[in-house]
Amino acid sequence: MNNLAFFYALYDIDGKKVPPELVTKIGDVFESILEETEKVRQELSEDISILEAITIVLERRPDLRQQGLAHKVLQWYICRMEGWFASDADTISLKYWDQEELLSGGHGLMVGGYRPVINTLAKGLDIRLGHRVTKITQCSNGVLVTVEDGRTFEADAAVVAVPLGVLKAKRITFEPRLPEWKETAIADLGIGIENKIALHFEKVFWPNVEFLGVVASSSYGCSYFLNLHKATGHPVLVYMPAGRLALDIEKLSDEAAANAAYMQLKTILPDACEPIQYLVSHWGTDINSLGSYSFDTVGKSRDLYENLRKPVDNIFFSGEATSEKYTGTVHGAFSTGLMAAEECRMRVLESYGELDLLDPVLGEESESVSVPLQISRV
Numbered sequence: 001m002n003n004l005a006f007f008y009a010l011y012d013i014d015g016k017k018v019p020p021e022l023v024t025k026i027g028d029v030f031e032s033i034l035e036e037t038e039k040v041r042q043e044l045s046e047d048i049s050i051l052e053a054i055t056i057v058l059e060r061r062p063d064l065r066q067q068g069l070a071h072k073v074l075q076w077y078i079c080r081m082e083g084w085f086a087s088d089a090d091t092i093s094l095k096y097w098d099q100e101e102l103l104s105g106g107h108g109l110m111v112g113g114y115r116p117v118i119n120t121l122a123k124g125l126d127i128r129l130g131h132r133v134t135k136i137t138q139c140s141n142g143v144l145v146t147v148e149d150g151r152t153f154e155a156d157a158a159v160v161a162v163p164l165g166v167l168k169a170k171r172i173t174f175e176p177r178l179p180e181w182k183e184t185a186i187a188d189l190g191i192g193i194e195n196k197i198a199l200h201f202e203k204v205f206w207p208n209v210e211f212l213g214v215v216a217s218s219s220y221g222c223s224y225f226l227n228l229h230k231a232t233g234h235p236v237l238v239y240m241p242a243g244r245l246a247l248d249i250e251k252l253s254d255e256a257a258a259n260a261a262y263m264q265l266k267t268i269l270p271d272a273c274e275p276i277q278y279l280v281s282h283w284g285t286d287i288n289s290l291g292s293y294s295f296d297t298v299g300k301s302r303d304l305y306e307n308l309r310k311p312v313d314n315i316f317f318s319g320e321a322t323s324e325k326y327t328g329t330v331h332g333a334f335s336t337g338l339m340a341a342e343e344c345r346m347r348v349l350e351s352y353g354e355l356d357l358l359d360p361v362l363g364e365e366s367e368s369v370s371v372p373l374q375i376s377r378v
Helices: 020-043 050-060 068-085 115-122 164-168 180-188 243-250 254-268 303-309 330-351
Strands: 008-011 133-139 142-147 152-155 158-160 173-175 190-192 197-200 211-214 223-227 236-239 277-280 293-295 315-317
Touching (some): 020 050, 050 068, 068 223, 180 303, 197 254, 211 254, 223 254, 243 254, 315 330
Parallel strands (some): 133 173
Antiparallel strands (some): 133 142, 190 293, 197 277, 223 236
16 A cells, blocks of 8 residues: 555645655555454354444544544545445445456556447447337347337347346346246445546646545545546546435536536635536446446345345346356456356357357356456446
């Protein structure tokens, strides 16, 4: 954590910069607190939230408690943790919050966006845009997929890769109804929200760090901006609210949301010029997503990811919420997509009596299939 001060420039709500040494110190304290939550986890038979575990740790360890500005910096670290899970700390499972496997190499930023990747993977495929699926019917000889305008498509099998939020909202009807274990997985997995408000300026007026942050007395009051200029050369900052804050901001118009982000920036950098353009995401209310990515809720089994992934006859499932190893990531979605496609292929070949028992089968989500896309939530 010794290099934290080079990644973050934190300010209080009065615009005073937090001393870099304090940023580093509280980063180490936060790591110690999280290590202590492991003891709480071992002691309890029932699951609790990570926030409740942190509270228990601070009651037991007065030396880890913080006051004044240091307390606000600690809340900012909790805010960053909430951004990682796209949900508030009082909803995140203590038992499973750290079970995700991290690939080697660190984080990556798709400077040109995901379109080149999508175009490469989609080459030669029959892609139908504007065909929102409303029903999937299992027939004796395959599946019947119905789209919003009433048209239907027949196939031997189907791979369902829609976001968890869409499944939770039951935007797609399954006939016959999905088995109870599948519906339970859909209902019990958490779906978080982290939005992005991109602000494009005429020039750079901020320090050359990865993140700008505002510290406050609660994680809800904290905020952070991703500095895209550092990676792309364009004068763009991205405000990234998560959890309840993201939900509240989604209630605003795009103009009001962008202005709220700008006012946060103006608080810490009084000389900030107004953005010349802005772009606002709506992951929580967008009908095609209804959430950002999944997380482990309190008291629920981690088997839910695998249960969501398991096929139901000739209907296969993929996506980040079906990845037990790489939850909430692009490489989780990518690797489970490969698995579902292979399982689907084998099933169709078997139904036509053309299955070669010597064919390799991707039976397990492996790191090797994920290496080309080691891209995480940010």
